[in-house]
Amino acid sequence: MTRPTGSALTVSRGAGRAGRILVSAVLIVWFALPLLPLVLWSFADAWSYPSPLPTAWGVGGVEAATGFGAWPAFVRSIALGLAVAAIATPLGALAARALTFGAVPFPRTVSALLLAPIALPPFAAVLGVNVLLLRAFVPSVLGVVLVLVVLAIPYTAFVMRTAYGAYDRAYEDEARLLGASRLQVLRRVHLPMIAPALGRAAFLAFLVAWSDYIVTVIIGGGELVTLPLVVAGAAAGLGNDAAVAVMSLAAVVPPFLLLIATLSVGRSGRAGRSTTAGGARPRTPGVVATRTPASATPPKEKVPA
């Protein structure tokens, strides 16, 4: 929820305020409600029809989940999610920047191509690409990461495009004029401005890997047993409800923590130290003067509103 800004004109009060609080409360209940049976099942050693509540409480579910090998799989899932996020986010950002600032011919077609993996039925695509990966002797785990990165890029590129759409390159130009090196512009101007979007994109990429089953099974070839594989295996059996509930609840925790972390990125409102030459290393004026602009295409003139 956004904090109301200080302006007296935008502070909602009275009915509007009550309405907003009500809608928020309804939404929170709407999202939390499906988790309630999971919580109940996690601590239910027995829960028989038609009883509305578990008939025996206990922590047998946690032991059973451990028996299924949930925790090592949990760690592997986190590692896979972080790896995919670490690769797909910068790639998505680069693609989005190039598309937004006109460095790419036929940007619409390229955008459509970038979104294509979402439209493909994953099973068919994965079976086909697996033969290719096997022929090329790509190690299974690397193959899983590669394919999941491809599946995550549409999301990261889309998020970054909206971010770059609202990105004013004049700040970069100004920093360059004031003598900042390209690296300094990246670190001090560019990255701080897109940090919140990068966080959101990385979160989505993490989710793609975190929840994947089919790619991990088929391309991983058993080398990478992640949490979804263990949960699916347990859910296929009878009497594993408590274990499945414990694992599913555990599976909600990392995305939830990441979501909170993502929302707080950029909230901190980096006290952006001025990116003037003061931050730059002293350099010979001549070098600054002869530098060409960063990109071949000059930035479009911003028309004042």
Added chain:
Amino acid sequence: MTSAHPRSVRLAAAASALPLLALVGCAAPAATAPGAYDEWDQVLADAKGQTVQLWMYGGDDQGNAYVDDILAPAVAEYGVTLERVPVTDTRDALNRVFTELQAGRSDGTVDLIWVNGDNFRTGREADAWLCGWTDLLPSMANTDPADPLLESDFGTPVDGCEAPWHKAQFTLVYNADTVAEPPTTMAEVLDWAEANPGRFTYPAPPDFTGSVFVREVLASVSGGADEVPAAFSQAAFDELSPALYDRLTGLAPSLWRGGDTYPANEAELGQLFADGQVDMTMTYGPATLTDLVADGTYPAGTTVLPLEDGTVGNASFLGLPVNSDASAGAMVVANVALSVEQQVAKAKPDVWGQFTVLDIDGLDAADRSLFDALPQSPVVPPFDVLSRNAHGELSAEWVPALDEGWRTNVLSR
């Protein structure tokens, strides 16, 4: 799905593997030709340091625990590392093998699959199994070479293309607290269902368990299992199936929810039984019953229902894909899994409760006493009781014909 048979692929579902099958033919030959080993010592030497991936259905916590905590340490003594890969369906493992073969990879990641029935047949049609290797295993000496369950797997000749692991028996189960006078034959089971409307149902074919149940009813309405020819012929089907579908159509209104809907699989039926919505369930893996009663999933009155006409039995196996990169290690695992020590440990009701494939009468006195000393499960009778009057599986061609007939005659009545 049960613990006692790897989930069998329905023929229709197996079609997903067909495009792959078509391409497997041009695969490169595997590095380890079946004839590469003629000495068990060679196998032992090569197995040292190998890692074996056993792909198996992962929904049975007792099975998982047995492999992780008992079998894996036992094979570690031979220098073999055993890793278990859980799959929801054995077909996933087969698809992986077919893809590797199609790509011409001889260093496959699937070293062993817990398999039987349709999956085994599909693999044989694709030449995906290493064959003729089980004779090398010293433990095979303790099996009965004439045992029909080990000679053919759902009508497919085994030919040493898979090593036996457990035996299973199709079993009906009832709640003794709610069923005062249990029926004793399949015909009486159906009569009981009609006398107790809403308290009985079966999974809808083509589910594996529902499909077995329909075949058992076919044997019953045909006047016994011997009256149904094991080999499929359209003539036999046309002659025998009308009585089957008449019986099941007549039964439908008495089933749970009036037969308007059926459980999708054994797990759903088991859930209905666990919740007391029906009084009977059925499984091809009675080994799981002990644990399901012990942990309170199933009611305390859960009792196996022995049928005078007998039920169908099968064995399940460990198959070794032809392109495994650890075939020696896989053979060692299969051999250890088949040893007297492991078969006894696995048969303990509190471990896994799987029935042995060994020929107990042929064992020496010391080994036989180990089996005799096995604690009796409070729920599941010994195998010789369960398998009394048992009959063999019909050939695989019967299955799709009966399932399709059920769909058109019974489901859409």
